[in-house]
Structures are given as structure tokens and as C-alpha cells.
Amino acid sequence: MSLLLAASLVFQGLAILLLGRIAWTDFSTQRISNRDVLLLLCLGLGALQFQALQAHSWLEMGIGAFGGLALFLALFPFWLLRKIGAGDVKLMSVTPFLIGGSSLAVFSILLLVFAVATAAVVKNPFLLPAGMFRHYVQHLDRKGVVPFGVPISAAAICTIALQMYHAIVVATSSGILEQLN
Template sequence: MLLAASLLLKGLAIPLLTRIAWLDFTTQKISNQNVLLLLCLGLGSLQLLSMQSGSWWDMGLSGLACLLLFVALFPFWVLRKVGAGDIKLMAVVPLLIGGSGLLVFSVLLLGFALATALIVKNPFMLPAGAFRLYVQHLDRKGVVPFGVPISLAAICTIGFVIYITLMPHPGPAI
């Protein structure tokens, strides 16, 4: 029952991450309210999993990753290279996906961030005229909606974690 509740909390984060990605893409803002909701969903999910397994290792690893990401990215906000909302979102994601999903999240984030940067720097690769004009506007302003790749990587990682959790694991070969 605890596992089902934990997976439900992770699943509820997916529409919220979608909303965050859309709002960051259209307004270049990530609200504290949305980040706090993700924080609550992540902490609740991790606590349920920790109670079920009897081990607090995953929660500790996620908390450590959260703290390290915030401390490592904070200077970039001071230098105005990254928005504060992006840093807060990035710091909350490890609590949402759990320590076991950090590697998958990192690889996906790298891929989505490179794709986002490539699209913003080369908007002529895009087919739709209005979308191309919007991306050119972002390029002129010098902003990249980094919440979009963070959210996409988190959504894919949550999906992966849920899939791995629900799939039956084969026993040892005899």
C-alpha cells in the first residue's frame, strides 16, 4: 500500500512538471508555489518508500543531491547566468525522483539541455513560423527556458522509475 501511494505521488508530479515547463517556456518564470508543491510530493513519496523499505538511504542520498545542486548552481544565479526558479527546480528534482533515478535524470537532462540550446541557437531547424519567431525572440533576449529540459528529464525519469518499480523482476537462473 505504501508503494502504491508513493507511486501515486510521483505520478501527480507529472502534470505539475508539464505545467512548469509550459509556464517557463511562455513566461520564463517558475513560481515558488509550483516548486513547493513538487517538494511536498517528492518528500512524501520518499518518506513512504523509506517506511516501506525500512531504509532511509534513498532519502539521504536525495537530500544530499538536493543540497549539492543548490550550492553548486547558486553562483550561476549570482552571475545572472541561470534563473532562480531554474535553480530551485533543479534542487527539488532529486527529492522527487529519488536517489536511484539520479543517473538516468542526469543523462536525460544533458540530452534535453543540449537539444534546447541547439534549438534556441538554430531556430531555422524548426518547421513552424510562429514557433521559430518565438525562439528567435528568446535568442535575442539571451534567455533559455531551462525549466523545460529539467521538467522533461524529470518526467521521463519518473516514468522510468515507475516502470522499473512495477515490472516483475526475473529470478535467478537455475
């Protein structure tokens, strides 16, 4: 495994940990800090930089930048209308830098699945077993707040984990083939 791939995997692993923290913080306080989003942007840019140096192509980073800008411009009016939080808009705008351009379709499908599941849990808290958790979700429903950072983070975590798995499989299979020749 090359040093660039290892560094990229470390950055992606740190991004997964930070996304978990963001999801928990958004769920418990309905806030996503600017510091966490900025750190996530730096980790994503670093991982994309290492991947670009290894692949000798900057296309992933360019598509990620375009996707981030497009998401920000598309979601900004919803923030102005108070339909989505500012932290959610910033987190969605940073996500393409984390996952790159080639995985945006996978991320979108996973985001749809996790967003529908989150909305179903918030609207139907009787599906949940624990009374305290059910009470908390009912409180969120009364306030009209849905912690959208949770499905965004979950979809990004799954997408990054798939990318890491694919990178490790490709690296180990190419190493095995080189050893056989």
C-alpha cells in the same frame, strides 16, 4: 500491489503533471513559481517517504537531500552571476527529492540530452517547422533567455516514468511468482 507503492505511484504521477505545467509555464513566461516548486518538493518527499517505508531504508531520502543541497550550493553562484534563473536553481535543487538518489545518474544523462536539444533549438530555430514557433524561439534567442526549466522538467518526467515502470514491473512480477508458489 501494496498500499504504500500505490500511494507513491499517485504522488509520482501528480509530480509528472506538475512538472509538465512547470515546463509549459517556463517556456511561455520564463518564470517558475515558488508555489509550484514547493508543491513539487512536498510530492517528492511524500513519494520518497512511502518508498522508504516500503523498503525499510531511508538511504534514498538521505541521498536525495544531499543531492539537493549540493545542487543548490553549486548553482547558486551562477544565479548570482545572472547565468541561470532563480526558479531554475530551485527546481534543480528539488529534483533529487523527486527522483531519489539511485536515479540521479539517469536524470543527469537525460538532462544533458534535453539541455543540448533545447540549446540547439534556441540557437537554430530554422530546424522548427512552424513559423510562429520559430519566431518565438528567435525572440528568446535575441533576449538571451533559455527556458532551462523545460529540459529539467523533461528529464525529471522521463526519470520518474522509468521509476514508475520499474516499480510496477517488480510489483507485478513478484505477485505472479507468489501466486505460482
